[in-house]
Amino acid sequence: MSSFGAPNPDAAVYVISVAAELTGLHPQTLRAYERMGLIQPGRTGGGGRRYSHRDLERLRQIADLTSAGIGIEGVRRIMELELQVDALRARNEELVAELEAVRRGLAARAAAAQAAPNKLPVLHRGPGQSVVVWRRGS
Structure with a gap:
C-alpha cells in the first residue's frame, strides 16, 4: 500500500463499534453473524475483533438479504x-x-x-x- 493509496480491502482495521456504525448493524448482530460462521473478522493479539473493508461489504450484503426476507x-x-x-x-x-x-x-x-x-x-x-x-x- 502506498502512503496515499486506499488500504488493502482485506486489511483488518475497523473495530467492532466502527464496523457496526458503518454497516448500520448492532455490534451484537456482528457477533451473532460471526458465531453463525457468516463472517470471520481478524483478531488482535488481545483477541479484539478487527473488520476489513471486504468484511464490511459482506455484512452489508447479509443485511440486504435478510431485510429482503431471506x-x-x-x-x-x-x-x-x-x-x-x-x-x-x-x-x-x-x-x-x-x-x-x-x-x-x-x-x-x-x-x-x-x-x-x-x-x-x-x-x-x-x-x-x-x-x-x-x-x-x-
Whole structure:
C-alpha cells in the first residue's frame, strides 16, 4: 500500500463499534453473524475483533438479504454460491488466456513452417513406374 493509496480491502482495521456504525448493524448482530460462521473478522493479539473493508461489504450484503426476507441459511447458501461463481469465473479467465496462448503458438508454428523451405526429397513416378527422386536446391 502506498502512503496515499486506499488500504488493502482485506486489511483488518475497523473495530467492532466502527464496523457496526458503518454497516448500520448492532455490534451484537456482528457477533451473532460471526458465531453463525457468516463472517470471520481478524483478531488482535488481545483477541479484539478487527473488520476489513471486504468484511464490511459482506455484512452489508447479509443485511440486504435478510431485510429482503431471506433466512440465515438462505444467506449462507447464496454467499457460498457467489464464491463458487467467482472461482469459476477466475478459472474460466485462466482457461481462456491459456487457449489464446496455445492458439498464438500454433499460428506462429504454422507461419514458421510456411516460411521454412522444404528439405525433403520430392518423389516423382517416371515412365514404367520407376521412382525418381529429385532433390530441391538449397
